[in-house]
Amino acid sequence: MAKQFTRPKGTRDIYYEEALIRRRVIDRVRDVFLSFGFSDLDTPAFELLETLQAKSGPEVEEQIYVFDDKGGRRMGLRFEFTASLGRVVASQDDIVRPFKRYQIGKVWRYESPQSNRYREFYQADVDIVGPYTMDCEAEIMTVVASALAEFGLDDYVFLLWNRKLLKAQLAVAGIEDEALQGAVMRGLDKLDKIGGEAVRKYVVESGVPEALYERFMALVPQEEGNEAILESLERTVGEHPQGREGIDELREILRLAAGGGLAEHIQLTPFLVRGLDYYTGAIFEVRSPALDNISFGGGGRYDTMVRLFGGQDAGAVGFAFGVERLVAVLTEKGLVSGPRCEALVMLAPRNKALVAQTFGLARELRAAGVPVFQHLGAQKLAKQLAYADRMGFPYVVVVGEQEVESDVFPLKDLRTGEQIEVPRAELAARILA
Numbered sequence: 001m002a003k004q005f006t007r008p009k010g011t012r013d014i015y016y017e018e019a020l021i022r023r024r025v026i027d028r029v030r031d032v033f034l035s036f037g038f039s040d041l042d043t044p045a046f047e048l049l050e051t052l053q054a055k056s057g058p059e060v061e062e063q064i065y066v067f068d069d070k071g072g073r074r075m076g077l078r079f080e081f082t083a084s085l086g087r088v089v090a091s092q093d094d095i096v097r098p099f100k101r102y103q104i105g106k107v108w109r110y111e112s113p114q115s116n117r118y119r120e121f122y123q124a125d126v127d128i129v130g131p132y133t134m135d136c137e138a139e140i141m142t143v144v145a146s147a148l149a150e151f152g153l154d155d156y157v158f159l160l161w162n163r164k165l166l167k168a169q170l171a172v173a174g175i176e177d178e179a180l181q182g183a184v185m186r187g188l189d190k191l192d193k194i195g196g197e198a199v200r201k202y203v204v205e206s207g208v209p210e211a212l213y214e215r216f217m218a219l220v221p222q223e224e225g226n227e228a229i230l231e232s233l234e235r236t237v238g239e240h241p242q243g244r245e246g247i248d249e250l251r252e253i254l255r256l257a258a259g260g261g262l263a264e265h266i267q268l269t270p271f272l273v274r275g276l277d278y279y280t281g282a283i284f285e286v287r288s289p290a291l292d293n294i295s296f297g298g299g300g301r302y303d304t305m306v307r308l309f310g311g312q313d314a315g316a317v318g319f320a321f322g323v324e325r326l327v328a329v330l331t332e333k334g335l336v337s338g339p340r341c342e343a344l345v346m347l348a349p350r351n352k353a354l355v356a357q358t359f360g361l362a363r364e365l366r367a368a369g370v371p372v373f374q375h376l377g378a379q380k381l382a383k384q385l386a387y388a389d390r391m392g393f394p395y396v397v398v399v400g401e402q403e404v405e406s407d408v409f410p411l412k413d414l415r416t417g418e419q420i421e422v423p424r425a426e427l428a429a430r431i432l433a
Protein backbone atom coordinates (compact mmCIF):
# COMPACT_ATOMS: atom_id res chain seq x y z
CA MET A 1 0.00 0.00 0.00
CA ALA A 2 1.14 3.53 -0.75
CA LYS A 3 2.36 5.50 2.24
CA GLN A 4 -0.26 7.73 3.84
CA PHE A 5 0.82 11.19 4.85
CA THR A 6 -0.73 12.71 7.93
CA ARG A 7 -1.27 16.24 9.17
CA PRO A 8 0.76 17.63 12.04
CA LYS A 9 -1.08 17.27 15.36
CA GLY A 10 -3.37 20.14 16.27
CA THR A 11 -3.85 21.30 12.67
CA ARG A 12 -6.81 20.85 10.38
CA ASP A 13 -7.71 20.58 6.71
CA ILE A 14 -10.93 22.37 6.02
CA TYR A 15 -12.77 22.61 2.74
CA TYR A 16 -16.13 23.16 1.11
CA GLU A 17 -18.81 24.52 3.49
CA GLU A 18 -16.55 24.83 6.49
CA ALA A 19 -13.83 26.73 4.63
CA LEU A 20 -16.38 28.95 2.93
CA ILE A 21 -18.07 29.79 6.22
CA ARG A 22 -14.77 30.65 7.86
CA ARG A 23 -13.83 32.92 4.96
CA ARG A 24 -17.21 34.65 5.11
CA VAL A 25 -16.95 35.11 8.86
CA ILE A 26 -13.48 36.62 8.45
CA ASP A 27 -14.73 38.91 5.66
CA ARG A 28 -17.61 40.20 7.78
CA VAL A 29 -15.45 40.72 10.84
CA ARG A 30 -12.94 42.61 8.68
CA ASP A 31 -15.73 44.79 7.28
CA VAL A 32 -16.83 45.70 10.80
CA PHE A 33 -13.23 46.55 11.80
CA LEU A 34 -12.92 48.73 8.68
CA SER A 35 -16.23 50.45 9.43
CA PHE A 36 -14.70 51.67 12.73
CA GLY A 37 -11.73 53.12 10.90
CA PHE A 38 -9.15 50.49 11.83
CA SER A 39 -6.44 50.39 9.16
CA ASP A 40 -4.58 47.43 7.68
CA LEU A 41 -1.24 46.23 8.95
CA ASP A 42 0.68 43.24 7.67
CA THR A 43 3.66 41.81 9.51
CA PRO A 44 5.75 38.64 9.06
CA ALA A 45 4.46 35.26 10.17
CA PHE A 46 7.87 34.69 11.78
CA GLU A 47 9.85 37.12 13.89
CA LEU A 48 13.22 37.08 15.58
CA LEU A 49 12.62 35.00 18.68
CA GLU A 50 13.71 37.89 20.91
CA THR A 51 10.83 39.99 19.54
CA LEU A 52 8.28 37.34 20.47
CA GLN A 53 9.84 36.82 23.86
CA ALA A 54 10.15 40.50 24.70
CA LYS A 55 6.99 40.80 26.71
CA SER A 56 4.94 37.64 26.72
CA GLY A 57 5.96 35.85 29.90
CA PRO A 58 6.57 32.15 30.53
CA GLU A 59 3.04 30.95 29.85
CA VAL A 60 3.15 31.48 26.08
CA GLU A 61 6.89 31.41 25.67
CA GLU A 62 6.83 27.65 26.13
CA GLN A 63 4.33 27.51 23.29
CA ILE A 64 6.33 29.32 20.62
CA TYR A 65 7.34 27.31 17.55
CA VAL A 66 11.07 27.99 17.42
CA PHE A 67 13.57 27.34 14.63
CA ASP A 68 17.00 28.42 13.42
CA ASP A 69 17.07 29.85 9.92
CA LYS A 70 19.86 28.94 7.52
CA GLY A 71 21.88 31.91 8.74
CA GLY A 72 21.72 30.55 12.28
CA ARG A 73 19.29 33.18 13.60
CA ARG A 74 16.79 32.14 16.28
CA MET A 75 13.30 32.60 14.88
CA GLY A 76 9.78 31.92 16.09
CA LEU A 77 6.37 31.71 14.46
CA ARG A 78 4.04 34.43 15.75
CA PHE A 79 1.72 33.16 18.48
CA GLU A 80 -0.36 36.36 18.33
CA PHE A 81 -0.03 39.76 16.65
CA THR A 82 0.73 42.03 19.57
CA ALA A 83 4.51 41.66 19.70
CA SER A 84 4.81 42.50 16.01
CA LEU A 85 2.56 45.50 16.54
CA GLY A 86 4.74 46.69 19.42
CA ARG A 87 7.86 46.33 17.29
CA VAL A 88 6.30 48.22 14.37
CA VAL A 89 4.97 51.10 16.46
CA ALA A 90 8.27 51.45 18.29
CA SER A 91 10.35 51.47 15.09
CA GLN A 92 8.28 53.36 12.49
CA ASP A 93 8.27 57.13 12.87
CA ASP A 94 5.50 57.80 10.39
CA ILE A 95 2.81 56.01 12.39
CA VAL A 96 0.48 58.61 13.86
CA ARG A 97 -1.22 58.08 17.17
CA PRO A 98 -3.77 56.97 17.98
CA PHE A 99 -2.91 54.06 15.70
CA LYS A 100 -6.00 51.96 15.17
CA ARG A 101 -5.16 48.87 13.23
CA TYR A 102 -6.52 45.38 12.68
CA GLN A 103 -4.78 42.21 11.57
CA ILE A 104 -6.28 38.84 10.69
CA GLY A 105 -4.26 35.73 10.04
CA LYS A 106 -2.89 32.46 11.30
CA VAL A 107 -0.97 32.11 14.53
CA TRP A 108 0.81 29.08 15.95
CA ARG A 109 1.08 27.72 19.47
CA TYR A 110 2.57 24.45 20.63
CA GLU A 111 -0.33 23.51 22.92
CA SER A 112 -1.91 20.18 23.81
CA PRO A 113 -4.59 19.93 21.17
CA GLN A 114 -8.16 19.23 22.24
CA SER A 115 -11.60 20.28 21.16
CA ASN A 116 -11.45 23.95 20.13
CA ARG A 117 -7.75 24.10 20.94
CA TYR A 118 -5.40 23.89 17.98
CA ARG A 119 -1.74 24.41 17.25
CA GLU A 120 -2.57 26.52 14.23
CA PHE A 121 -5.56 28.85 14.29
CA TYR A 122 -6.75 32.21 13.06
CA GLN A 123 -6.98 35.34 15.12
CA ALA A 124 -8.82 38.50 14.15
CA ASP A 125 -7.15 41.24 16.14
CA VAL A 126 -7.94 44.92 16.74
CA ASP A 127 -5.74 47.27 18.72
CA ILE A 128 -5.53 50.96 19.53
CA VAL A 129 -2.11 52.37 20.36
CA GLY A 130 -1.63 55.84 21.85
CA PRO A 131 -4.21 56.96 24.40
CA TYR A 132 -4.35 55.98 28.05
CA THR A 133 -8.05 56.82 28.27
CA MET A 134 -10.82 54.30 28.84
CA ASP A 135 -12.66 55.31 25.67
CA CYS A 136 -10.22 52.89 23.99
CA GLU A 137 -11.50 49.95 26.04
CA ALA A 138 -15.07 51.04 25.31
CA GLU A 139 -14.29 51.33 21.59
CA ILE A 140 -12.67 47.89 21.45
CA MET A 141 -15.62 46.31 23.25
CA THR A 142 -18.02 48.16 20.96
CA VAL A 143 -16.32 46.96 17.79
CA VAL A 144 -16.39 43.38 19.11
CA ALA A 145 -20.07 43.72 20.03
CA SER A 146 -20.81 45.16 16.59
CA ALA A 147 -19.16 42.19 14.91
CA LEU A 148 -21.26 39.82 17.02
CA ALA A 149 -24.42 41.82 16.27
CA GLU A 150 -23.56 41.58 12.58
CA PHE A 151 -23.99 37.80 12.89
CA GLY A 152 -27.11 38.13 15.03
CA LEU A 153 -25.40 36.75 18.15
CA ASP A 154 -26.85 38.12 21.36
CA ASP A 155 -26.10 35.24 23.68
CA TYR A 156 -22.66 36.28 24.92
CA VAL A 157 -21.02 38.03 27.81
CA PHE A 158 -17.93 40.17 28.24
CA LEU A 159 -16.06 39.19 31.37
CA LEU A 160 -14.25 42.30 32.55
CA TRP A 161 -11.61 42.81 35.20
CA ASN A 162 -8.50 44.88 35.84
CA ARG A 163 -4.97 43.74 36.56
CA LYS A 164 -4.54 46.69 38.93
CA LEU A 165 -7.16 45.18 41.23
CA LEU A 166 -5.34 41.87 41.31
CA LYS A 167 -2.11 43.70 42.12
CA ALA A 168 -3.82 45.71 44.86
CA GLN A 169 -5.42 42.60 46.37
CA LEU A 170 -2.07 40.81 46.33
CA ALA A 171 -0.32 43.77 47.92
CA VAL A 172 -2.98 44.26 50.61
CA ALA A 173 -2.76 40.54 51.38
CA GLY A 174 1.01 40.89 51.83
CA ILE A 175 2.09 39.12 48.64
CA GLU A 176 4.47 41.78 47.33
CA ASP A 177 7.10 39.69 45.59
CA GLU A 178 6.62 39.81 41.79
CA ALA A 179 7.47 36.15 41.28
CA LEU A 180 4.93 35.13 43.93
CA GLN A 181 2.34 37.50 42.45
CA GLY A 182 2.96 35.84 39.10
CA ALA A 183 2.42 32.41 40.65
CA VAL A 184 -0.97 33.44 42.04
CA MET A 185 -2.03 34.89 38.70
CA ARG A 186 -0.92 31.82 36.80
CA GLY A 187 -2.76 29.65 39.29
CA LEU A 188 -5.97 31.66 39.00
CA ASP A 189 -5.72 31.59 35.23
CA LYS A 190 -6.16 27.81 35.46
CA LEU A 191 -9.16 28.05 37.81
CA ASP A 192 -11.75 27.09 35.18
CA LYS A 193 -9.69 24.11 34.09
CA ILE A 194 -8.48 22.64 37.39
CA GLY A 195 -10.73 24.06 40.14
CA GLY A 196 -10.07 26.01 43.36
CA GLU A 197 -8.31 23.28 45.36
CA ALA A 198 -5.79 22.52 42.63
CA VAL A 199 -5.12 26.25 42.25
CA ARG A 200 -4.42 26.56 45.98
CA LYS A 201 -2.04 23.60 45.80
CA TYR A 202 -0.25 25.06 42.79
CA VAL A 203 0.09 28.48 44.41
CA VAL A 204 1.33 27.13 47.74
CA GLU A 205 3.79 24.78 46.02
CA SER A 206 5.08 27.80 44.08
CA GLY A 207 6.16 29.31 47.40
CA VAL A 208 3.24 31.54 48.41
CA PRO A 209 2.58 31.16 52.17
CA GLU A 210 -0.83 29.59 52.59
CA ALA A 211 -1.97 32.19 55.13
CA LEU A 212 -1.25 35.00 52.67
CA TYR A 213 -3.10 33.20 49.92
CA GLU A 214 -6.07 32.85 52.29
CA ARG A 215 -5.91 36.55 53.01
CA PHE A 216 -5.80 37.31 49.29
CA MET A 217 -8.80 35.06 48.61
CA ALA A 218 -10.75 36.85 51.35
CA LEU A 219 -10.26 40.10 49.42
CA VAL A 220 -11.75 38.70 46.22
CA PRO A 221 -15.39 39.83 45.98
CA GLN A 222 -17.89 37.01 46.34
CA GLU A 223 -20.83 39.24 45.46
CA GLU A 224 -22.79 39.02 42.23
CA GLY A 225 -23.71 41.98 40.08
CA ASN A 226 -21.43 44.76 38.88
CA GLU A 227 -22.45 47.37 41.46
CA ALA A 228 -22.18 44.97 44.42
CA ILE A 229 -18.72 43.89 43.27
CA LEU A 230 -17.57 47.50 42.97
CA GLU A 231 -18.85 48.26 46.46
CA SER A 232 -16.99 45.27 47.85
CA LEU A 233 -13.81 46.50 46.16
CA GLU A 234 -14.30 49.96 47.65
CA ARG A 235 -14.20 48.36 51.11
CA THR A 236 -11.25 46.04 50.48
CA VAL A 237 -8.84 47.84 48.12
CA GLY A 238 -10.43 51.29 47.68
CA GLU A 239 -7.69 52.90 49.80
CA HIS A 240 -4.83 51.26 47.93
CA PRO A 241 -3.54 53.47 45.07
CA GLN A 242 -3.69 50.72 42.44
CA GLY A 243 -6.98 49.47 43.83
CA ARG A 244 -8.40 52.99 43.58
CA GLU A 245 -7.25 53.28 39.94
CA GLY A 246 -8.60 49.85 39.09
CA ILE A 247 -12.04 50.63 40.53
CA ASP A 248 -12.21 54.03 38.80
CA GLU A 249 -11.17 52.51 35.49
CA LEU A 250 -13.81 49.80 35.69
CA ARG A 251 -16.48 52.39 36.51
CA GLU A 252 -15.37 54.54 33.59
CA ILE A 253 -15.39 51.62 31.14
CA LEU A 254 -18.86 50.57 32.32
CA ARG A 255 -20.14 54.13 31.96
CA LEU A 256 -18.75 54.58 28.43
CA ALA A 257 -19.72 51.13 27.24
CA ALA A 258 -23.26 51.70 28.49
CA GLY A 259 -23.32 54.69 26.13
CA GLY A 260 -22.64 52.24 23.29
CA GLY A 261 -25.48 49.99 24.45
CA LEU A 262 -23.25 47.29 25.90
CA ALA A 263 -24.15 47.46 29.57
CA GLU A 264 -26.16 44.25 29.81
CA HIS A 265 -23.38 42.25 28.19
CA ILE A 266 -20.63 43.19 30.64
CA GLN A 267 -20.04 41.15 33.77
CA LEU A 268 -17.33 42.07 36.24
CA THR A 269 -15.45 38.86 36.97
CA PRO A 270 -13.02 38.92 39.92
CA PHE A 271 -11.25 35.70 38.92
CA LEU A 272 -10.42 36.76 35.39
CA VAL A 273 -6.64 36.86 35.01
CA ARG A 274 -5.70 36.04 31.39
CA GLY A 275 -2.53 34.22 30.56
CA LEU A 276 -0.26 36.86 29.15
CA ASP A 277 2.06 38.78 31.44
CA TYR A 278 1.97 42.05 29.56
CA TYR A 279 -1.45 43.34 30.59
CA THR A 280 -1.35 46.42 32.79
CA GLY A 281 -5.01 47.44 33.23
CA ALA A 282 -8.37 46.27 31.98
CA ILE A 283 -8.61 42.67 30.81
CA PHE A 284 -11.62 41.13 29.13
CA GLU A 285 -12.86 37.98 27.47
CA VAL A 286 -15.95 37.17 25.52
CA ARG A 287 -17.79 33.91 26.16
CA SER A 288 -21.02 32.26 25.15
CA PRO A 289 -23.01 29.38 26.62
CA ALA A 290 -23.04 28.06 23.05
CA LEU A 291 -19.37 27.16 23.49
CA ASP A 292 -19.42 25.85 27.07
CA ASN A 293 -18.39 29.30 28.24
CA ILE A 294 -14.84 28.97 27.01
CA SER A 295 -13.52 32.24 25.66
CA PHE A 296 -13.80 32.89 21.93
CA GLY A 297 -11.91 36.13 22.19
CA GLY A 298 -9.92 38.12 24.66
CA GLY A 299 -7.81 41.17 25.23
CA GLY A 300 -6.87 44.02 27.47
CA ARG A 301 -4.64 47.04 28.09
CA TYR A 302 -0.87 46.76 27.82
CA ASP A 303 0.62 50.21 28.35
CA THR A 304 4.27 49.23 28.76
CA MET A 305 4.70 47.29 25.53
CA VAL A 306 5.74 50.05 23.12
CA ARG A 307 8.32 51.45 25.56
CA LEU A 308 9.75 47.96 26.02
CA PHE A 309 10.28 47.74 22.27
CA GLY A 310 12.24 50.99 22.46
CA GLY A 311 9.51 53.37 21.35
CA GLN A 312 8.01 56.42 23.02
CA ASP A 313 5.55 55.68 25.80
CA ALA A 314 2.14 54.76 24.54
CA GLY A 315 -1.07 53.38 25.91
CA ALA A 316 -2.40 50.31 24.11
CA VAL A 317 -5.56 48.21 24.19
CA GLY A 318 -6.33 45.22 22.03
CA PHE A 319 -8.56 42.25 21.49
CA ALA A 320 -8.38 39.10 19.38
CA PHE A 321 -11.16 36.80 18.31
CA GLY A 322 -10.21 33.18 18.00
CA VAL A 323 -11.79 32.72 14.59
CA GLU A 324 -12.34 28.95 14.82
CA ARG A 325 -14.08 29.41 18.16
CA LEU A 326 -16.16 32.31 16.85
CA VAL A 327 -17.21 30.09 13.95
CA ALA A 328 -18.01 27.29 16.43
CA VAL A 329 -20.27 29.61 18.44
CA LEU A 330 -22.04 30.90 15.35
CA THR A 331 -22.45 27.38 13.96
CA GLU A 332 -23.82 26.08 17.23
CA LYS A 333 -26.39 28.89 17.24
CA GLY A 334 -27.29 28.23 13.59
CA LEU A 335 -26.21 31.74 12.60
CA VAL A 336 -23.92 30.75 9.74
CA SER A 337 -24.28 28.26 6.94
CA GLY A 338 -23.08 27.99 3.41
CA PRO A 339 -22.85 25.91 0.26
CA ARG A 340 -19.83 23.96 -0.92
CA CYS A 341 -18.82 26.73 -3.28
CA GLU A 342 -20.03 30.16 -4.27
CA ALA A 343 -21.16 29.28 -7.82
CA LEU A 344 -24.89 29.73 -8.35
CA VAL A 345 -25.05 27.80 -11.58
CA MET A 346 -23.27 24.91 -13.23
CA LEU A 347 -22.98 24.95 -17.01
CA ALA A 348 -22.99 21.49 -18.55
CA PRO A 349 -21.85 21.21 -22.17
CA ARG A 350 -23.79 18.37 -23.79
CA ASN A 351 -20.72 17.28 -25.79
CA LYS A 352 -17.14 18.23 -26.62
CA ALA A 353 -18.18 20.29 -29.62
CA LEU A 354 -20.03 22.68 -27.30
CA VAL A 355 -17.25 23.45 -24.85
CA ALA A 356 -16.14 26.63 -26.64
CA GLN A 357 -19.73 27.98 -26.66
CA THR A 358 -20.01 27.09 -22.98
CA PHE A 359 -16.94 29.22 -22.23
CA GLY A 360 -18.71 32.06 -24.07
CA LEU A 361 -21.90 31.73 -22.04
CA ALA A 362 -19.93 31.46 -18.79
CA ARG A 363 -18.10 34.67 -19.61
CA GLU A 364 -21.35 36.51 -20.31
CA LEU A 365 -22.96 35.33 -17.08
CA ARG A 366 -19.92 36.22 -14.99
CA ALA A 367 -19.84 39.68 -16.58
CA ALA A 368 -23.44 40.06 -15.40
CA GLY A 369 -22.39 39.16 -11.86
CA VAL A 370 -23.24 35.45 -11.70
CA PRO A 371 -20.61 33.15 -10.17
CA VAL A 372 -20.44 30.27 -12.67
CA PHE A 373 -19.05 26.75 -12.37
CA GLN A 374 -18.35 25.36 -15.81
CA HIS A 375 -18.17 21.57 -15.79
CA LEU A 376 -14.88 20.31 -17.21
CA GLY A 377 -13.63 16.95 -18.33
CA ALA A 378 -15.98 16.12 -21.23
CA GLN A 379 -18.17 13.73 -19.27
CA LYS A 380 -21.55 12.33 -20.21
CA LEU A 381 -24.45 14.56 -19.24
CA ALA A 382 -25.81 12.14 -16.64
CA LYS A 383 -22.47 12.18 -14.82
CA GLN A 384 -22.33 15.96 -14.95
CA LEU A 385 -25.81 16.20 -13.43
CA ALA A 386 -24.90 13.74 -10.66
CA TYR A 387 -21.90 15.93 -9.91
CA ALA A 388 -24.12 19.02 -9.74
CA ASP A 389 -26.33 17.24 -7.19
CA ARG A 390 -23.38 16.32 -5.00
CA MET A 391 -22.02 19.86 -5.10
CA GLY A 392 -25.43 21.32 -4.35
CA PHE A 393 -25.42 24.04 -7.01
CA PRO A 394 -28.73 25.90 -7.01
CA TYR A 395 -29.03 25.84 -10.82
CA VAL A 396 -27.84 23.86 -13.83
CA VAL A 397 -27.93 24.97 -17.45
CA VAL A 398 -27.34 22.35 -20.14
CA VAL A 399 -25.62 23.79 -23.19
CA GLY A 400 -26.71 21.82 -26.26
CA GLU A 401 -26.74 22.49 -30.03
CA GLN A 402 -30.39 23.38 -30.05
CA GLU A 403 -30.02 25.80 -27.15
CA VAL A 404 -27.06 27.55 -28.74
CA GLU A 405 -28.97 27.88 -31.99
CA SER A 406 -32.22 29.14 -30.45
CA ASP A 407 -30.52 31.20 -27.70
CA VAL A 408 -33.01 29.80 -25.22
CA PHE A 409 -31.63 27.64 -22.38
CA PRO A 410 -33.23 25.24 -19.90
CA LEU A 411 -32.64 26.61 -16.41
CA LYS A 412 -33.08 23.82 -13.90
CA ASP A 413 -33.53 24.61 -10.22
CA LEU A 414 -31.90 21.66 -8.46
CA ARG A 415 -33.58 22.48 -5.15
CA THR A 416 -37.12 22.17 -6.53
CA GLY A 417 -36.46 20.09 -9.64
CA GLU A 418 -38.33 22.67 -11.73
CA GLN A 419 -37.08 23.62 -15.15
CA ILE A 420 -37.96 26.67 -17.20
CA GLU A 421 -36.89 27.85 -20.63
CA VAL A 422 -35.08 31.19 -20.46
CA PRO A 423 -33.80 33.41 -23.27
CA ARG A 424 -30.03 33.88 -23.12
CA ALA A 425 -30.30 37.59 -22.34
CA GLU A 426 -32.47 36.91 -19.26
CA LEU A 427 -30.50 34.02 -17.77
CA ALA A 428 -28.35 36.09 -15.42
CA ALA A 429 -31.30 38.02 -14.01
CA ARG A 430 -33.23 34.79 -13.42
CA ILE A 431 -30.32 33.14 -11.62
CA LEU A 432 -29.66 36.18 -9.47
CA ALA A 433 -33.36 36.73 -8.68
Ligand code: AMP
Residues within 6 Å of the ligand: 080, 109, 111, 116, 117, 118, 119, 121, 123, 275, 295, 296, 297, 298, 299, 320, 321, 322, 323, 324, 325, 326
Ligand atom coordinates in the same frame (compact mmCIF):
# COMPACT_ATOMS: atom_id res chain seq x y z
P1 AMP B 1 -5.16 34.78 23.71
O1 AMP B 1 -4.25 35.41 22.70
O2 AMP B 1 -4.59 33.58 24.38
O3 AMP B 1 -5.77 35.76 24.62
O4 AMP B 1 -6.37 34.19 22.87
C1 AMP B 1 -7.31 34.99 22.23
C2 AMP B 1 -8.34 34.07 21.61
O5 AMP B 1 -7.71 33.21 20.67
C3 AMP B 1 -8.99 33.12 22.62
O6 AMP B 1 -10.09 33.71 23.22
C4 AMP B 1 -9.40 31.97 21.75
O7 AMP B 1 -10.63 32.25 21.12
C5 AMP B 1 -8.34 31.94 20.70
N1 AMP B 1 -7.35 30.87 20.99
C6 AMP B 1 -6.33 30.92 21.87
N2 AMP B 1 -5.63 29.77 21.85
C7 AMP B 1 -6.25 28.97 20.94
C8 AMP B 1 -6.00 27.65 20.46
N3 AMP B 1 -4.98 26.92 20.87
N4 AMP B 1 -6.85 27.14 19.51
C9 AMP B 1 -7.89 27.87 19.05
N5 AMP B 1 -8.15 29.12 19.47
C10 AMP B 1 -7.35 29.67 20.40
